[in-house]
Amino acid sequence: MVVKVYGPAYASPKRVIVCLIEKQIEFETAPVDLIKGEHRNPEYLKLQPFGALPVIQDGDFTLYESRAIIRYYAEKYRSQGTELLGKTIEERGLVEQWLEVEAHNYHPPIYEMTVQLLFASKLGLSVDEKLVKKSEEKLGKVLDVYEERLSKSNYLAGDFFSLADLSHLPFTQYLVGPMEKEYMIRDRKHVSAWWDDISNRPSWKKVLELY
Amino acid sequence: MATPVKVYGPPLSTAVCRVVACLLEKDVEFQLISLNMAKGDHKKPDFLKIQPFGQVPAFQDEKISLLESRAICRYVCENYPEKGNKGLFGTNPLAKASIDQWLEAEGQSFNPPSSALVFQLALAPRMNIKQDEGVIKQNEEKLAKVLDVYEKRLGESRFLAGDEFSLADLSHLPNAHYLVNATDRGEILTSRDNVGRWWGEISNRDSWKKVVDMQKQQHSP
Numbered sequence: 001m002v003v004k005v006y007g008p009a010y011a012s013p014k015r016v017i018v019c020l021i022e023k024q025i026e027f028e029t030a031p032v033d034l035i036k037g038e039h040r041n042p043e044y045l046k047l048q049p050f051g052a053l054p055v056i057q058d059g060d061f062t063l064y065e066s067r068a069i070i071r072y073y074a075e076k077y078r079s080q081g082t083e084l085l086g087k088t089i090e091e092r093g094l095v096e097q098w099l100e101v102e103a104h105n106y107h108p109p110i111y112e113m114t115v116q117l118l119f120a121s122k123l124g125l126s127v128d129e130k131l132v133k134k135s136e137e138k139l140g141k142v143l144d145v146y147e148e149r150l151s152k153s154n155y156l157a158g159d160f161f162s163l164a165d166l167s168h169l170p171f172t173q174y175l176v177g178p179m180e181k182e183y184m185i186r187d188r189k190h191v192s193a194w195w196d197d198i199s200n201r202p203s204w205k206k207v208l209e210l211y
Numbered sequence: 212m213a214t215p216v217k218v219y220g221p222p223l224s225t226a227v228c229r230v231v232a233c234l235l236e237k238d239v240e241f242q243l244i245s246l247n248m249a250k251g252d253h254k255k256p257d258f259l260k261i262q263p264f265g266q267v268p269a270f271q272d273e274k275i276s277l278l279e280s281r282a283i284c285r286y287v288c289e290n291y292p293e294k295g296n297k298g299l300f301g302t303n304p305l306a307k308a309s310i311d312q313w314l315e316a317e318g319q320s321f322n323p324p325s326s327a328l329v330f331q332l333a334l335a336p337r338m339n340i341k342q343d344e345g346v347i348k349q350n351e352e353k354l355a356k357v358l359d360v361y362e363k364r365l366g367e368s369r370f371l372a373g374d375e376f377s378l379a380d381l382s383h384l385p386n387a388h389y390l391v392n393a394t395d396r397g398e399i400l401t402s403r404d405n406v407g408r409w410w411g412e413i414s415n416r417d418s419w420k421k422v423v424d425m426q427k428q429q430h431s432p
Binding site (some may be wrong): 049050052061063064066067068071072075076089090092093094096097099100101103104105108134140146147 | 259264265272275277278279280281282283285290304305307308309310312315316318319320323353357360363364392
């Protein structure tokens with residue numbers, strides 16, 4: 001039984017894929033074309049009723065929301081691959097904290113920038129420059145807090161790589177790559193070192209190679 | 212005897228209530244240390260030391276200091292598995308996965324439009340901030356689409372993640388409560404058969420009633 005991940009070309013599914021690779025879990029993928037609107041097809045909506053990516057199928061079991069999926073697999077396969085949840089309840093608490101920070105503080109502005117700078121024109125919409133500027137400022141403030149945090153510990157939840165760091169990979173890759181905003185990372189010494197560390201993990205390099 | 216479990220933030224804050232509701236469900240004693248956000252307590256250096264984003268709530272017990280309400284709730288469930296409502300975060304991995312899925316749906320799909328509406332309709336007038344009709348309309352449409360999905364789900368399942376009340380349902384209480392009780396748009400929830408039925412059940416839980424009482428004891432911010 002192999003885990004099937006939908007939509008590997010896009011960022012949130014890559015959050016799941018990199019986790020599966022870290023945990024040495026076999027998987028396969030199925031394409032979903034957002035530009036063609038395949039996420040709105042009735043067959044897809046049966047799996048993911050919000051029409052968002054990703055969703056996974058694992059035998060009869062279906063699960064959506066990438067951060068729920070990575071928590072499930074990180075816990076289920078605790079004894080193999082990289083430990084992604086910390087070793088104690090307290091460490092797990094910090095992993096959860098920074099995963100929530102990513103979801104609610106980091107993700108909203110970087111997602112707005114992604115939609116505007118990478119997808120608006122593909123969807124025939126004009127770029128909202130004011131929104132991009134506002135989002136970039138918001139993201140900058142969040143990165144300033146990260147800079148302070150990462151001056152005290154090597155990774156977000158402590159001195160161990162975890163789901164919290166992993167969760168930042170896909171959209172930050174968009175930021176430093178096609179969005180051409182690498183300076184936001186490089187201008188911050190500790191964020192820069194952290195980014196180099198996590199983005200050079202073999203698992204992430206594999207994701208970029210495959211998708 | 213003072214409990215080591217402390218929650219920092221005003222009881223009228225939705226995120227603070229999320230944590231308080233969870234602690235009450237889990238029967239964990241705690242101390243609520245209120246903050247006056249109108250006076251900028253949450254931006255003062257002492258508070259920023261425990262919550263560097265200047266948001267509420269912050270949480271401390273004898274082992275750890277945490278931020279982000281949903282992370283705090285998950286930690287409380289993991290740290291006190293035998294206390295209070297033992298099934299709040301599921302009693303097996305598949306149940307927990309479903310709860311995490313709906314907790315994420317709440318955080319990513321329900322929270323943004325409902326928070327925007329609560330701000331525009333309930334808070335902005337009190338703070339003498341002009342309401343933005345465009346933002347209101349946009350978020351009403353967004354929330355309606357999300358609740359259409361919930362309506363279907365809650366026709367198939369008593370609660371969001373399954374047949375038992377869970378952290379996923381709890382997480383919706385604060386924003387939903389304000390929508391129904393502090394704005395004139397409550398029917399977005401109550402007019403849908405299944406969502407209305409679900410809202411009636413979850414808002415009648417003892418833990419939530421205690422939170423509402425606690426809020427009533429506070430003066431307006």
